[in-house]
Amino acid sequence: MEAVPARARGYVAAVAVLALLCLLPLPAIRTPWWALGLLCALYTACEYAVRRRFGSTFHPVLLAGAFLLPPPAAALVPLAAALLCPVEHRPALLRRVWRAARPALAVWGAAEVHWTLGGRDAVVASDFPYALLPAGAAVLAFCLILTVLDGGILAMGVGAPPTPFGQWGRVPLRRAWRGLLSRSLAPVAVHGLAGLMMAVLWRSPYGPVAALLVLLPMWVSWWIFAQYHRERAAHQATIRALVQAVDIKDGYTRGHSERVGQASVLIARELGMDDDRVEVLRFAGILHDVGKLGVPTRLLRKEGPLTPEERRIIELHPEYGHEMVRGISFLGEARAAILHHHERLDGSGYPYGLIGTQIPECARVVAVADAFDAMTSTRSYRRARPVETAVAELERCAGTQFDPRMVAALIRVLGRQGWHPTVTADEPAHKAASRDRVAGTGTPR
Incomplete structure (x- = not known):
């Protein structure tokens, strides 16, 4: 096993020292030890169950501790779970130290913000909606601290939060914190609301037993969320299996499919499509050439010119692909993109010679992404064309082969963030050349 980088060990040690410093005022404050012990036990049980079943973390009890306890006491709530789970x-x-120090700092910060804004009095008095203001600020502080810590561990060269040390390779500083806050804010806000309800019921005449009832609907929602992610993981596994099968049969698509999916996503986002359609376009780009599984390998690898009959067989691959994915319901309109991504606006494409808006929008997106990656990818027989050259070719063919709106969207997004295509795996030049020639995925013409 590869050792954890020394810089990462030092980073975890520094975080642990900061967490210990948060506990220094503990002897000087009045701490309800029975409440702290009950919250520690409850958090340990929840963390054990959630990690074992869902492989994730459960924040409502932590945030309830931030709303109920003084900050140094709240920082102790995750300690037992880190030691016992x-x-x-x-x-x-090292993992136990990180599991203790990371949430300890986050819940301490949340408690400090909550108490500073008078949240404790609002919880005791069940003063709504005022109680929501300090609770919301505490949740934001909780998320910010987790974001800072998790980005730091990524920058130090270990895996993705909240369970680090899973992957190796240092993440550049400019990317270490990208997207962490936005991804965590919504789910932690829901947990924060549950934690606030636990705290209010805890302080009510009904006591801690009533507070426990909040966890039941949270557990159900967590289970539904986990089921969704399992289903999504199964979808991803299905797509990976199909793409790997195509890669084995036709080496040209190795890396190409993923890049077409990426370019399709860029175009879809630039056009303002919603997240669900963006995801569908990603699937469409990745699977657009899956129909090559139905084409005889000898034709894909043929060195000489194709006969008209052989070309007609090659041009059946969009229909083969559509038949292969017809029963995969989660692909949605991606199936239409797989079928029609070789159609052209002037009707000269295949398999059906559709014209203009008869071609589904998703297919028009994938067609541009496919041609762009074919031109900007390095092959063993030629270097990649510059992005500017590829863009000029797309503009030249806009209105005849490609939808001008899709071309314009790709050009705008390239102007903002550029394009860095992955180099395709090496293969014999004559094979790659025959792929571009027979499959229609080379320079648009």
């Missing part, structure tokens, strides 16, 4: 991978000690 099983650690799946080595180094176990």
Whole structure:
């Protein structure tokens, strides 16, 4: 096993020291030890169950501690879970230290903000909606601290939060914190609301037993969320299996499919499509050439010119692909993109010779992404064309082969963030050349 980088060990040690400093005022404050012990036990039980079943973390009890306890006491709530819950991978000690220090700092910060804004009095008095203001600020502080810590561990060269040390390779500083806050804010806000309800019921005449009832609907929602992610993982596995099968049969698509999916996403987002359609376009780009599984390998690898009959067989691959994915319901309109991505606006494309808006919008997106990547990818027989050259070719063919709106969207997004295509795996030049020639995925003409 590869050792954890020394810089990462130092980073975890520094975070642990900061967490210990948060506990220094503890002897000088009045702490309801029975409440702290009950919250520690409850958080440990929830963390054990959630990690074992869902592989994730459960924040409502932590945030309830931030709303109920003084900040130094709240920082102790995750300690028992870090010590008692099983650690799946080595180094176990470093993982336990991180699991204790990371949430301790976050819940301490949330408690400090909550108490500073008078949240404790609002919870005791069940003063709504005023109680929502300090609670919301505390949740934001909780998310910000987790974001800072998780971005730091990524920058130090270990895996993705909240369970680090899973992947290796240092993330550049400019990317380490990208997207962490936006991804965590919504789910943690829901957990914060549940934690606030726990705290209010805890302080009510009904006591801690009533507060526990909040966890039941949270557990159900967590289970539904986990089921969604399992289903999504199954979808991804299905797509990976199909793409790998095509890669084995036709080496040209190795890396090409993923890049077409990326370019399709860029175009879809630039056009303002919603997230669901963007995801569908990603699937469409990745799977657009899956129909090559139905084409005889000898034709894909033929060195000489194709006969008219062989070309007609090659041009059946969009229909083969559509038949292969017809029963995969989650692909949605991606199936139409797979079928029609070789159609042209002037009607000279295949398989059906559709014209203009008869071609589904998603297919028009994938057609531009496909041709763009074919021109800007390095092959063993030629270097990649510059992006400017590819853009000029797309503009030249806009209105005849490609939808001008899709071309313009790609050009705008390239102007803002550029394009960095992955180099395709090496293969014999004559094979790659025959792919571009027979499959229609080379320079648009």
